[in-house]
Amino acid sequence: MRALTWQGPNQLQVETVDDPSILNPRDAIVRVQMSSVCGSDLHLLGGYVPTMQAGDIIGHEFMGEVVEVGSAVRSFSKGDRVVTVSIIGCGECEHCRRSDFSCCDNSNPNPSATDIAYGQPACGIIGYSHAFGGYAGSHATYIRVPFADVNLFSIPDGVRDEQAVFVSDAVPTGYFAADNANIQRGDTVAVWGCGGVGLMAISSAYLLGAERVIAIDRLPDRLQLAEEKAGAIALNYETTDVHAALLELTGGRGPDRCIDCVGMEAHGTEIDYFYDKTKQMMRLHTERGTVLRQSIRACRKGGTVSVVGVYGGLLDKFPMGAIVNKSLTLRAGQQPGQRYVERLFEHIQKGELDPSYLLTHPMGLEQSVEGYAMFKEKTQNCLRAVFRPE
Amino acid sequence: MSERPKLVASRAAVPTPSHPNLGTPERTVSLLAGTLLIANGLRQGGLRGWPQVLLGACAAWRGYSGTCRIKRALTHTPFEQAFEQDRDWSGSKIISRSITVGKPREEVFAFCRNPGNLGALVPWIDAIEQTGEHTYRWVAHGPMDKTLHCDIEQNEPKDGRKLHWTAGPGTRFKHDIQMHFNDAPAGRGTQLKVIVACQAPLGAAGYALAAAISKFSDKALLHLLRSIKQQLETGEVSTNRMHASGTKDFLFVHPAKEAPQTPPYQPSTGGNA
Numbered sequence: 001m002r003a004l005t006w007q008g009p010n011q012l013q014v015e016t017v018d019d020p021s022i023l024n025p026r027d028a029i030v031r032v033q034m035s036s037v038c039g040s041d042l043h044l045l046g047g048y049v050p051t052m053q054a055g056d057i058i059g060h061e062f063m064g065e066v067v068e069v070g071s072a073v074r075s076f077s078k079g080d081r082v083v084t085v086s087i088i089g090c091g092e093c094e095h096c097r098r099s100d101f102s103c104c105d106n107s108n109p110n111p112s113a114t115d116i117a118y119g120q121p122a123c124g125i126i127g128y129s130h131a132f133g134g135y136a137g138s139h140a141t142y143i144r145v146p147f148a149d150v151n152l153f154s155i156p157d158g159v160r161d162e163q164a165v166f167v168s169d170a171v172p173t174g175y176f177a178a179d180n181a182n183i184q185r186g187d188t189v190a191v192w193g194c195g196g197v198g199l200m201a202i203s204s205a206y207l208l209g210a211e212r213v214i215a216i217d218r219l220p221d222r223l224q225l226a227e228e229k230a231g232a233i234a235l236n237y238e239t240t241d242v243h244a245a246l247l248e249l250t251g252g253r254g255p256d257r258c259i260d261c262v263g264m265e266a267h268g269t270e271i272d273y274f275y276d277k278t279k280q281m282m283r284l285h286t287e288r289g290t291v292l293r294q295s296i297r298a299c300r301k302g303g304t305v306s307v308v309g310v311y312g313g314l315l316d317k318f319p320m321g322a323i324v325n326k327s328l329t330l331r332a333g334q335q336p337g338q339r340y341v342e343r344l345f346e347h348i349q350k351g352e353l354d355p356s357y358l359l360t361h362p363m364g365l366e367q368s369v370e371g372y373a374m375f376k377e378k379t380q381n382c383l384r385a386v387f388r389p390e
Numbered sequence: 391m392s393e394r395p396k397l398v399a400s401r402a403a404v405p406t407p408s409h410p411n412l413g414t415p416e417r418t419v420s421l422l423a424g425t426l427l428i429a430n431g432l433r434q435g436g437l438r439g440w441p442q443v444l445l446g447a448c449a450a451w452r453g454y455s456g457t458c459r460i461k462r463a464l465t466h467t468p469f470e471q472a473f474e475q476d477r478d479w480s481g482s483k484i485i486s487r488s489i490t491v492g493k494p495r496e497e498v499f500a501f502c503r504n505p506g507n508l509g510a511l512v513p514w515i516d517a518i519e520q521t522g523e524h525t526y527r528w529v530a531h532g533p534m535d536k537t538l539h540c541d542i543e544q545n546e547p548k549d550g551r552k553l554h555w556t557a558g559p560g561t562r563f564k565h566d567i568q569m570h571f572n573d574a575p576a577g578r579g580t581q582l583k584v585i586v587a588c589q590a591p592l593g594a595a596g597y598a599l600a601a602a603i604s605k606f607s608d609k610a611l612l613h614l615l616r617s618i619k620q621q622l623e624t625g626e627v628s629t630n631r632m633h634a635s636g637t638k639d640f641l642f643v644h645p646a647k648e649a650p651q652t653p654p655y656q657p658s659t660g661g662n663a
Contacts, residue, residue: 017632024626072625092623094492094578106620109628112609121616124628134630146628 001141002389003057004368009047012369017057020136020144025072028148030082034165035062035138036359036386037375039195040310043264044129045376048286049312051113051130059139059387060086060126061169063161066152073148082152084145085337086169088124088133091150102334107146108133117313125334139368141389153341158349165386166196166355171344172337173308174200174261178208179340180331181257181306185209188250190298191232192291193261194222196358196384197308201259202230203353210257214249216242218267221381229357238269246298254300263309266290272317279316286313296322296330307332361385396472398486398585402465410456411465417453424450464594473587477566481590483600485608489615492579493622499550499571501622502582511617511627512610525558564589582618584611 003017020029038061043049045058063083066076076082088108089101096104104123108114111121113131124146127137136143145151155164174197183189189205191198194217202213214233215226223234235245246255267273268290276288295305296319305328323330347353360383363371371385405411412420427446431439452458466474470484491498501507505526509518516537517529525543532538541558555567566587574581586607590600617627 020632023629023631026624026626090620090624090628092492093619094490097492106616106624107628109630111616112612115612121612124630130630133628136630136632144632147624 002365003136003140004059004365004372004387005054006044006052006056006058007054010045012045012058012372014366014368017055017140019142022068022070023144024146025070026147026149027070028066028073028076028145028152029068030062030064030084030143030145030152031067032062032138032140032143032389033064034161034386034388035059035140035365036165036168036170036196036384037061037372038169038384039193039197040128040263041372042376043310043312045372046265048264048280049129049131051110051134053130053134056127056129056134057137057140058127059137060128061165062138062143063155063165063168064143066148067142069148075149076152076154080152081155081164083155083164083167083341084126084138084143085151085153085172085335085341086126086128087334087337088126088135088146089150089336089338090147091338096150096338099336099339101150101336101338103336110134123334139365139387139389141365150338153338153345156345156349159345160356162356162359162386163348163354164345166200166358166384167337167341167344167348169335169337170196170358170384171200171204171353171355172340173197173335174202175204175207175340175344176333176335176337177201177259177261177306177308178204178210180308180333181205181259181304182329182331183208183210183257186211187256188212188214189257189259190214190216190246190255190295191259191261192216192266192295193263193309194219194226194234195261196355198222198259198261199225199230199358200353200355201261201308202226202232205257205259206231207347207352212249214246214255219378222383225357225383242294243298250300254298254303256300256303258295258299258303258305260291260295260305260307260309262291264288264311266292266309268294276316285316287311287315289315289318293317293319296328299326299328301326302328304329304331308335358384359386363387365389396469398467398469398484400468402462402467405457405459405462407455407457411461412452412456412458416458417456420449420453422453424448424453464597466597470587473566477587479564479587479589481593481597481600482587483590483597483604484585484587485604485611486583486585487608487611487615488581488583489619490574490578490581491619491622495571495573495580496550498580498582498618498622499553502569502571502618503544503546503553505544507621508614508618511614511621563591582615584615586611 001019004014007013066080069076087102089096089104090106093105102123107124108121110130114122124133126135178201187210189210191201194215205213216235216237217223218238226232227234264287266288273290279285299305363385365387368387374380374382375385424446427442431442470482474482505518509515514530516531519527521527527539527541529539543556545554547554551571553569557565568585570583572581588600590596620627
């Protein structure tokens with residue numbers, strides 16, 4: 001089969017690799033019909049996530065058709081049209097039983113790296129480095145999905161492919177961010193980052209009762225989408241003092257809930273950005289914490305900061321004092337999408353949520369290297385390039 | 391108030407000048423050697439002299455303060471000392487890992503007492519042959535296509551609560567492995583604690599070597615315990631392979647072979663205890 005493989009930092013290549021096969025009784029093989037880029041892939045591409053190996057297939061947001069199932073798979077059969085949650089749960093461990101699928105104990109076959117780094121092994125993630133399991137990704141003709149009954153979801157009638165594909169990751173991540181923020185009716189919510197996840201977080205915040213959402217980014221096309229498609233008040237941090245603007249918009253209180261949809265490669269205009277960038281380039285720390293610092297500083301006293309932007313390791317100048325002395329709640333995590341998929345499909349079917357506008361650049365898998373270059377450089381107003389394996 | 395358990399993780403206290411870990415003879419030797427090194431270094435000067443001054447200053451400080459982090463690192467832990475006294479071993483290096491398996495204790499114990507179940511979860515084990523009522527020969531393939539074997543005696547000193555493995559007579563380096571089974575609180579299943587002791591002869595040098603090797607043992611133990619948990623909770627062991635060949639573990643790449651068979655065991659359905 002053909003697949004997009006990581007060959008080194010900023011080096012991708014489409015090549016012919018072996019087809020996957022059923023290895024465990026609960027596996028399924030899915031023929032990929034749509035596979036999207038994701039902002040978190042850029043951390044892999046930039047070499048910021050260690051434990052990548054040359055030849056690894058990347059991609060984790062996809063939908064397709066089941067072509068083969070293992071002997072223990074009960075809910076799916078050949079021909080089913082499915083979407084897969086990219087964070088793998090086993091469905092049986094203590095965490096999965098609590099619906100905390102992204103804390104799964106059993107889905108990572110390489111537990112040692114995260115055991116050392118984080119204190120306990122992290123879950124497995126499709127196409128996201130060997131520290132998170134080393135699973136082959138979805139930018140390929142076929143993909144093996146472990147624990148199929150837990151991680152596959154049938155796509156209901158009336159939900160189009162270009163809507164369903166984002167229920168794999170961008171939509172549940174955004175929804176999880178808003179859910180984790182503990183939004184109360186009438187709240188003002190600030191969302192940093194207007195990529196696919198950020199836009200879905202804005203829409204989800206409204207679905208969960210937010211009175212007003214303020215979106216922060218620097219790219220005019222994305223800010224325009226945040227206003228027109230998601231109904232947010234857009235702030236361009238390159239032309240606005242974000243902290244002052246957030247206080248101005250909230251009567252000096254600060255947003256009730258702040259959501260970080262950016263993560264370790266945040267950009268900024270202040271001195272702390274250049275400090276972070278320099279230390280990151282020198283490999284002295286792994287994260288650029290501009291958004292995290294801004295959101296903690298802006299959040300109203302007693303408010304909640306919800307983090308779904310990907311952070312991998314260590315961050316310098318973390319404002320712990322503000323968290324303690326403003327009584328903030330900090331919540332974070334990888335998305336446990338299995339918890340939300342059915343609810344999200346209902347929102348889509350009712351017309352309350354339509355993620356299809358995220359797909360700005362449909363392409364063939366053979367053009368995926370160009371697709372990633374466009375996505376990384378944010379050219380041609382690329383929000384999401386989605387590949388269709390031939 | 392519950393009794394504080396004996397922890398394998400306990401270490402010798404961090405030495406301070408008020409609580410030194412060096413005796414008077416050690417401190418005297420350090421002070422004298424340090425002073426001599428400083429004097430000789432100052433006399434020589436240059437690139438050969440200044441490192442001596444630095445080394446001498448460290449040694450002098452060691453003697454003056456009575457504290458030595460290296461000695462602390464090479465000091466056997468309280469658990470190791472108690473174990474050595476109990477087993478009459480001259481030295482030991484002990485590691486431990488714990489895991490919670492979301493299954494009843496009886497089920498976890500029954501799985502672990504069958505060597506065939508455990509062997510199937512270790513990638514480099516080829517076969518386990520029963521050689522006596524309580525003795526087994528574990529056959530493994532090692533680097534450079536070597537076949538290794540180890541005779542192990544398995545006992546159950548506490549029915550349903552403890553398994554005990556010891557290396558058979560004639561083994562060059564003694565091993566002692568204990569697996570403790572306890573009910574986890576709030577119906578979370580079974581807490582499994584494994585304590586692996588390896589004989590460490592030749593004093594401090596042997597202890598340092600055993601400590602270095604134990605890093606690999608610890609990783610192997612992590613993988614084994616995760617595999618036990620996965621097998622019992624989900625009925626399979628997770629893998630990232632594309633195919634049933636070319637397995638890789640933390641030691642070396644094995645030649646391609648058939649996929650390891652699923653252990654001859656079917657977990658019960660119905661969840662936690």
